[in-house]
Amino acid sequence: MAPRVIVVTSGKGGVGKTTATANIATALAALGNKVVAIDGDTGLRNLDVVMGLENRIVYTLLDALDGTCTLSKTLIRDKRVEGLCMIPTAQSRTKDAVAPEQMEHVCDELKKDFDYILIDSPAGIEAGFRNAAAGAGEALVVTTPDVTAVRDADRIIGLLESMEKSPIRLIVNRIRPHMVMKGDMLGVKDILDVLAIDLIGMVPDDESVFTSTSRGDPLTISSTSRAALAFRNIASRIAGNDVPYIDLEAPQGAGLFGFLKKAFGQGR
Amino acid sequence: MSIRSLLSSIFGSRSDPRDRYDDSPGQVGMDRLAVLLVHDRADISPGMMENMKLDIIEVIKKYIDIDENQIDLALENEDESVALLATIPIKNVLRRRGRAAK
Ligand SMILES: Nc1ncnc2c1ncn2[C@@H]1O[C@H](COP(=O)(O)OP(=O)(O)O)[C@@H](O)[C@H]1O
Ligand SMILES: [Mg+2]
Numbered sequence: 484m485a486p487r488v489i490v491v492t493s494g495k496g497g498v499g500k501t502t503a504t505a506n507i508a509t510a511l512a513a514l515g516n517k518v519v520a521i522d523g524d525t526g527l528r529n530l531d532v533v534m535g536l537e538n539r540i541v542y543t544l545l546d547a548l549d550g551t552c553t554l555s556k557t558l559i560r561d562k563r564v565e566g567l568c569m570i571p572t573a574q575s576r577t578k579d580a581v582a583p584e585q586m587e588h589v590c591d592e593l594k595k596d597f598d599y600i601l602i603d604s605p606a607g608i609e610a611g612f613r614n615a616a617a618g619a620g621e622a623l624v625v626t627t628p629d630v631t632a633v634r635d636a637d638r639i640i641g642l643l644e645s646m647e648k649s650p651i652r653l654i655v656n657r658i659r660p661h662m663v664m665k666g667d668m669l670g671v672k673d674i675l676d677v678l679a680i681d682l683i684g685m686v687p688d689d690e691s692v693f694t695s696t697s698r699g700d701p702l703t704i705s706s707t708s709r710a711a712l713a714f715r716n717i718a719s720r721i722a723g724n725d726v727p728y729i730d731l732e733a734p735q736g737a738g739l740f741g742f743l744k745k746a747f748g749q750g751r
Numbered sequence: 752m753s754i755r756s757l758l759s760s761i762f763g764s765r766s767d768p769r770d771r772y773d774d775s776p777g778q779v780g781m782d783r784l785a786v787l788l789v790h791d792r793a794d795i796s797p798g799m800m801e802n803m804k805l806d807i808i809e810v811i812k813k814y815i816d817i818d819e820n821q822i823d824l825a826l827e828n829e830d831e832s833v834a835l836l837a838t839i840p841i842k843n844v845l846r847r848r849g850r851a852a853k
Contacts, residue, residue, distance in 0.1 A: 630780045634787050641792075666775030673781045677788060 490619035494635025510718030512567035523615030535699020583617035590618030684717035
């Protein structure tokens with residue numbers, strides 16, 4: 484299989500890009516792949532913290548780019564999961580610290596050693612986004628089920644299309660099943676219709692995400708929470724498996740079918 | 752975007768999605784989102800809407816006496832699609848002489 488470079492992005496900030504990158508990278512490695520997650524969000528770096536690797540940073544991506552060290556020196560090997568590495572970035576430099584050609588070069592180098600290269604990028608319209616996404620072939624767009632996030636996702640999808648990324652697939656994060664059931668939240672099917680994009684996963688709003696970030700343990704290492712399962716399923720779909728969508732546990736005994744019906748916007 | 756009911760609501764009432772209490776918040780959100788996306792994708796600026804309004808006024812007032820200050824033009828959600836709706840109040844129209852029966 485040819486190595487794949489996937490940028491994880493969003494229109495709006497704070498919707499779960501870093502969380503998704505950490506968990507999907509970890510899950511892809513757990514499936515037996517060689518994976519590197521790059522922190523491409525130079526302004527707001529925190530992939531290292533979410534992955535619990537912040538104390539092991541010696542060199543960052545920017546050091547490799549300005550020739551302070553080689554690229555391989557920036558790789559932090561995750562001791563918990565075989566095959567998983569991350570490349571941190573630095574906070575205190577300008578947003579345009581990484582040029583698009585540099586990022587392409589970095590990705591090309593990494594393709595020699597890894598099956599998957601995931602890039603955690605800044606939110607959409609920010610200057611750093613184009614740079615971070617430059618080396619990627621595919622894109623995952625993260626949104627939450629609310630009007631402003633979906634609106635901003637539409638813009639970034641247009642931008643990704645103009646950059647000829649393919650496939651571009653959507654993660655709907657922080658779904659609250661009971662609100663979808665009541666019709667209080669945008670339905671996933673409706674969001675997909677309006678954005679005209681394929682779905683790769685639905686992730687519930689889950690307290691386990693907070694505890695995992697606090698500990699620096701990505702959920703997909705060992706958690707059995709619903710969010711962990713959702714991220715594992717996304718990784719599996721990325722790897723080409725046909726995974727059915729999970730029961731996000733519909734309350735009031737409506738069960739899987741009831742939830743999916745609502746999530747997909749039927750029966751209104 | 753469809754401009755199918757441009758003038759359809761001259762006398763009719765408008766429907767602001769937020770006024771439809773019977774619809775769930777999720778549905779109202781989707782309706783508003785659809786309108787936002789048409790604005791974004793077609794790159795329709797407020798200035799453009801204003802110019803379009805002025806042009807429409809020029810055309811219509813050749814035929815009917817309208818209240819120019821009360822005209823409202825907006826993209827809205829209408830039966831599953833987004834439409835350009837204009838509300839154009841008509842000033843008192845006087846009965847024409849010589850048209851009475853017999
Ligand atoms: N599925 C989820 N359930 C609960 N909290 C979440 C979920 N996804 C993300 N969060 C929280 O949302 C916040 C923003 O997430 P983050 O991944 O840093 O977003 P971004 O990288 O897009 O700015 C974090 O506090 C994170 O813990
Ligand atoms: Mg982030």
